[in-house]
Amino acid sequence: MRRTRILTAVLALAAGLLAGTPPALAAEPDESPVSIAADTYTWKNARIDGGGFVPGIVFNRTEKNLAYARTDIGGAYRWVESSKTWTPLLDSVGWDDWGHTGVVSLASDSVDPDKVYAAVGTYTNSWDPGNGAVLRSADRGASWQKANLPFKLGGNMPGRGMGERLAVDPNRNSVLYLGAPSGKGLWRSTDSGASWAQVANFPNVGNYVQDPSDTSGYASDNQGIVWVTFDESTGTSGNATRTIYVGVADKDNAVYRSTDAGATWSRVAGQPTGHLAHKGVLDAENGYLYLSYSDKGGPYDGGKGQLWRYATATGAWTDISPVAEADTYYGFSGLTVDRQDPGTVMATAYSSWWPDTQLFRSTDSGATWTKAWDYTSYPNRANRYTMDVSSSPWLTWNANPAPPEQTPKLGWMTEALEIDPFNSSRMMYGTGATIYGTENLTNWDSDTRFTIKPMVQGLEETAVNDLASPPSGAPLLSALGDIGGFRHTDLTKVPAMMYTQPNFTSTTSLDFAESNPSTVVRVGNLDSGPHIAFSTDNGANWFAGADPSGVSGGGTVAAAADGSRFVWSPQGAGVHHTTGFGTSWSASSGIPPGAIVESDRVDPKVFYGFKSGKFYVSTDGGATFTASAATGLPSGDSVRFKALPGAKGDVWLAGGASDGAYGLWHSTDGGTSFTKLSNVEQADTIGFGKAAPGASYQTLYTSAKIGGVRGIFRSTDQGATWTRINDDAHQWGWTGAAITGDPRVYGRVYVATNGRGVIYGDSSDSGGTDPDPDPTPTGACAVTYQVTNQWQGGFQADVQLTNTGTSAWSGWNLAWSFPDGQTISQMWNAEHTQSGSSVTAKNVGWNANVAPGSSVSFGFTGNWTGTNSEPTAFKVGDRSCTVS
Numbered sequence: 001m002r003r004t005r006i007l008t009a010v011l012a013l014a015a016g017l018l019a020g021t022p023p024a025l026a027a028e029p030d031e032s033p034v035s036i037a038a039d040t041y042t043w044k045n046a047r048i049d050g051g052g053f054v055p056g057i058v059f060n061r062t063e064k065n066l067a068y069a070r071t072d073i074g075g076a077y078r079w080v081e082s083s084k085t086w087t088p089l090l091d092s093v094g095w096d097d098w099g100h101t102g103v104v105s106l107a108s109d110s111v112d113p114d115k116v117y118a119a120v121g122t123y124t125n126s127w128d129p130g131n132g133a134v135l136r137s138a139d140r141g142a143s144w145q146k147a148n149l150p151f152k153l154g155g156n157m158p159g160r161g162m163g164e165r166l167a168v169d170p171n172r173n174s175v176l177y178l179g180a181p182s183g184k185g186l187w188r189s190t191d192s193g194a195s196w197a198q199v200a201n202f203p204n205v206g207n208y209v210q211d212p213s214d215t216s217g218y219a220s221d222n223q224g225i226v227w228v229t230f231d232e233s234t235g236t237s238g239n240a241t242r243t244i245y246v247g248v249a250d251k252d253n254a255v256y257r258s259t260d261a262g263a264t265w266s267r268v269a270g271q272p273t274g275h276l277a278h279k280g281v282l283d284a285e286n287g288y289l290y291l292s293y294s295d296k297g298g299p300y301d302g303g304k305g306q307l308w309r310y311a312t313a314t315g316a317w318t319d320i321s322p323v324a325e326a327d328t329y330y331g332f333s334g335l336t337v338d339r340q341d342p343g344t345v346m347a348t349a350y351s352s353w354w355p356d357t358q359l360f361r362s363t364d365s366g367a368t369w370t371k372a373w374d375y376t377s378y379p380n381r382a383n384r385y386t387m388d389v390s391s392s393p394w395l396t397w398n399a400n401p402a403p404p405e406q407t408p409k410l411g412w413m414t415e416a417l418e419i420d421p422f423n424s425s426r427m428m429y430g431t432g433a434t435i436y437g438t439e440n441l442t443n444w445d446s447d448t449r450f451t452i453k454p455m456v457q458g459l460e461e462t463a464v465n466d467l468a469s470p471p472s473g474a475p476l477l478s479a480l481g482d483i484g485g486f487r488h489t490d491l492t493k494v495p496a497m498m499y500t501q502p503n504f505t506s507t508t509s510l511d512f513a514e515s516n517p518s519t520v521v522r523v524g525n526l527d528s529g530p531h532i533a534f535s536t537d538n539g540a541n542w543f544a545g546a547d548p549s550g551v552s553g554g555g556t557v558a559a560a561a562d563g564s565r566f567v568w569s570p571q572g573a574g575v576h577h578t579t580g581f582g583t584s585w586s587a588s589s590g591i592p593p594g595a596i597v598e599s600d601r602v603d604p605k606v607f608y609g610f611k612s613g614k615f616y617v618s619t620d621g622g623a624t625f626t627a628s629a630a631t632g633l634p635s636g637d638s639v640r641f642k643a644l645p646g647a648k649g650d651v652w653l654a655g656g657a658s659d660g661a662y663g664l665w666h667s668t669d670g671g672t673s674f675t676k677l678s679n680v681e682q683a684d685t686i687g688f689g690k691a692a693p694g695a696s697y698q699t700l701y702t703s704a705k706i707g708g709v710r711g712i713f714r715s716t717d718q719g720a721t722w723t724r725i726n727d728d729a730h731q732w733g734w735t736g737a738a739i740t741g742d743p744r745v746y747g748r749v750y751v752a753t754n755g756r757g758v759i760y761g762d763s764s765d766s767g768g769t770d771p772d773p774d775p776t777p778t779g780a781c782a783v784t785y786q787v788t789n790q791w792q793g794g795f796q797a798d799v800q801l802t803n804t805g806t807s808a809w810s811g812w813n814l815a816w817s818f819p820d821g822q823t824i825s826q827m828w829n830a831e832h833t834q835s836g837s838s839v840t841a842k843n844v845g846w847n848a849n850v851a852p853g854s855s856v857s858f859g860f861t862g863n864w865t866g867t868n869s870e871p872t873a874f875k876v877g878d879r880s881c882t883v884s
Contacts, residue, residue: 040764041725041747045460045757046476046491049392051483052461052755054430055161055299057416058106061170061339063113064422066140069435070103072156074461074755075733076118078141085458088756089141090118091732095710098734099128100135101755102155105166111173111237116141117193119166121153124182125217128152134166134178136193147193151184158210159223159249159297161333161350161415162278167228171235177262179225179246181206186225186246188262202265204256208249208276210297223249223297226278231312233284234259243312245289247277249297255280255310270317272308278350278415279335283342287312288365290320292347294331299413299432302331302351309366320366322347330358334417340424348414348429355381355404357411359429361444370444372410379403384444385410385452386792390825391494392454393796393861394483395434396789398500407791410452411436428455433483435459460757466509467738467750467758469689470517471645473538473847475742476750478758479507479522487539489828489844491760496796496828496861501542502529508554512538513563514601514645521566523554531570532557534581540829540857545582548573558597560604560621567607567622569597575609577622591616591625598641600670602648608671610639610653615671628671634661638736640685644698645743654683654702664702666719677719681705689741689749692716701749703735712739712751712761725749725761732756780805781881783814783874788859795822795862799841802855804882809850813842814881816871822864830858 053072060066065081068089075090093100102122109115118141121132132153135144154160165179178187178196186202189195206226211219227247235241240261245268248254254277255268275293282289289310294302305328309318321332334348343365349358359372373383381404389395389408399407416430419441428437437455444450466479476488485507486495499507504524513519520535522542530544531551553571560566566582569575574593576585591609595616600606609616609625613635616625633639639655649670656662664683665674682705688698700715704722712726712735732753742748747763782802789796801814814830818837830841847856874881 041730041761042764043726043730043759043761044491046478046488046750046760047457047494048460048462048486048757049454049494050434050456050459050461051480051757052463053161053299053413053432054435054459054461055413055415056103056106056163057418057428057430057435058108058164059418059421060108060113061110061421066108066113067418067420067428068106068108068116068141069416069430069459070106070118070155071459071461071755072160073102073122073463074753074757075101076103076106076141077459078116080458083458084455086456087458088460089137090120090135090144091756092144092729093120093733094728094731095705095734097130098754099123099130100133101733102128102153104132104153104155104157104160105164105178107164107166107168107176109168109173110170111168112138114138114140115168115173115192117166117168117176118144119153119178120155121149122156123218124152124154124157124221127216127218134176134189134193134196145194147189147196149180149187149196151180151182154181154221157181157221157223158219158299159208159226161299161413162223162226162247162249162276162297164227165225167230169235169241170230170232171237172240175240177228177244177246179228181221181224183222184224186228199262199265202246202256203267204248204250204253206249208251208297210301225249226276227280229280229282229289231282231284231289235261245280245282247280247291249276251276251295254293255291268310268315270315271310272306272317272319275304275306275331278331278333281335281337282312283337283345283365285342286365290335290337290345290366292332292335294333294351296331296351298331298333298350299415300351300353302333304328305331305349307332307335307347307360307366318366320362322360322362322369322371333415334429336417336419336427338419338424339421344419344424346417346419346427348417350414353412355379356406356409357414357431359410359414359417363445372444375404381406384447384449385438386449388451388453388793388863390794390861390863392434392456393496393794393826394486394494394498395454396497396791396796397503398497398789400789407789461755462757463754464752464758465507465737467687467740467752468510468512468520469740469742469750470512470520470538471514471743473517475744476758476760477510477512477520477539479510479524479738481506484524485510485522487828493826496826496859499533499539499542502526502533502544504531504533504554506554509556511557511559511599513559514561514599516563519559519563521557521559523557523568523570525553532568532582537857543581546584548576548585548587555594556596556598558599558607560599560607561601562604564604565621567597567599567618569593569595569609575622575625577607579621586623588618588622589624590627591618594637596637596639596641597622598643600648601643601645606648606670608641608643608651610637610641612637615653615674617671628673630667630671630674632661632676633665633674636660638684640738642686642688644688646698652686652700654686654704656682658682664704664719679706679722680719681708682710684736685739685752687738687740687749688743690743690746692746698743699741699746701739701741703739703751712749714747714749725763730759732759780879781814781874781876782884783881784884785870785874787868787870790868793863793865794825795864795868796859797862798857798859800855800857801850801876801881803850803852806852808852809848811843811848812850812856812876813840814874814876815840816874818871819869820864820867822862822868824860824862827858827860829856832860
């Protein structure tokens, strides 16, 4: 999965949270606080757990259980041992510094464990207008100070899995080094990161670029200095470490050394050539520097690799590759030493996409190796591990691959790998989707299986493209980059599966029918296959539509108010419309290709569009559009607009750019004319939620600049006045993709972030609660129970319950007993209780009513040992159901 995620605004220019007090970024001296009245909000993540690339994990070497993780665009996190979760550290990064949510490197101070450093910046080309910075904290990331750099850093650039580029001298902790990209060389701080200067005599700034022909500057940037490693044995407390190794993105000159505390530098003699050294990990006890090599910079490329060991005392180089280079189809990257038993070394084949990644382990300093899995007789595999993804069941991708592939996979893009320096049994590694880990790793050495589980709760790293909160059904539907999106029936639980059938790599837009919320449509990107899908059960199940000719990407889509028709503006083709579920499409006239489309939320024949400063209206179901006479709207395409539910022709439009029209506009005549709100300086999103107590108009939410302050704002009086509802500690970088209120809970708002997942906030004066009807099931019933996916120790099942009686149900509960002691770990579209083998599932609010002859479906993931026989008897209330 290629994770090259770029802000929507950048594209236009270029062609958990856990409850509590979050960390804050110290303001620059010339910044002054602006007083804006703020409601008291509690902010959390709609749980997905992971969802993005984790290129770095760092354990502190002197304090037990102190660990950090870095993400490519979603900030940094600190491990909380008591809850086995991660807490975010960079939510205070604001709109203007959005690039500082990309973390290219982390360093934890082993002399003073309270100190931690982060090198931040997302892109080194023009996509990120700001330079990079080094953030420093003396309270483990609870607050930060910033040292701006005179160059850019690339947390989401090629080569981001190499490292760590930032390092603290383990003997004199006021000294730090930073390897820079783009030919900027090696940098040093001697005042604990407060100021930085280039190491003028470092001889090599690197020369490797992924693709010299890339005119965007993304793949053609010099990947530069990629890691810094100290030999702590060559220094004493309070005195600078004498020997320092530096890795350079240069296939012929990859490793340099200083033996005089950085005064002079030289290329290490005898080193291998032809590859890039992704990591350099030093075992000072045995005097070995281990290096993992790949022919490419990663994180998703690499065809050949080697592992080498350098004896620091003698200068001898030894090829310790576990596989002959001729037999590799991947590069090596992840690399770690067991600090409790330094002769134990592990490495990853980071770019082995098929059939799986590989982990290698040696207990004799690389002389011999074993693998996490191997073939018995091809294509059958023998694994040293078992995988338990019951906490994040979507990691199976609902796949059913043929051997030698398995689901869930061991991983991909596995560039981060660390054995806990205080616990030989605990290991964590990052993938393109999660952090996996084990707490019984040493079972490997006794030929007994160790268990790998997601160790990612609290780390939320999805890029959000669109959000919807229907008036009934699931409270939240999301459109996400890389993993498609989810239907949340419970914001505090991880959904069992992302959208499937089809499974888009990224969902770009979704919509539901306002008066028929069971009808949902989504569009997205897929390398091969349809780009549109429909649901008739509120997004629980999906089926693919057909594409018009020429479609190359998702674009935007709109559902008619009653779900009878759809308008689609895909990439690669013009705007199209259809009746029914997209079996055939007709081109719309009067509207340009690439227009953003939305529907009126009352009249099913009215659709709207926007492109390049012009607003368009269709009154015939999207067949023809007419350009509105409205003027003064933003001239660019960084615009989002929505029609208000319950009021025909009531449209709000947000967007613009700082060099032109920028703000929030309102139309009450279906887009014929717009009025710009004078009290909103800039706005990028608009959404609606339940009206405040005593108010008749829905609550407005926007990510905007009002009163000179950027933030998330709410208005309960049609935009006459605004209240900032976030604060400086809760900013989440760029929040310009989507926002929506909840139509059922006053004050609740869902905020799209670019790398911190879906944030939702609840007001202290919410004045409302979620409905929870008390089911009273009666009547005859039929049940279909089907195991849809099964893996070692775990399984997924779907249940369909049909009302075969003559009276409607206003609520239901279904009871059964598992024959083999199975346990349910998570259920969706129903709530459950379990006592021993007995299970009761009951309706959630939106699916309580079941008419005679109608069915309701729910699913769950569970655990099993021995056998996994299906239940044979089910009851609704005191009635036994027919089982098929």
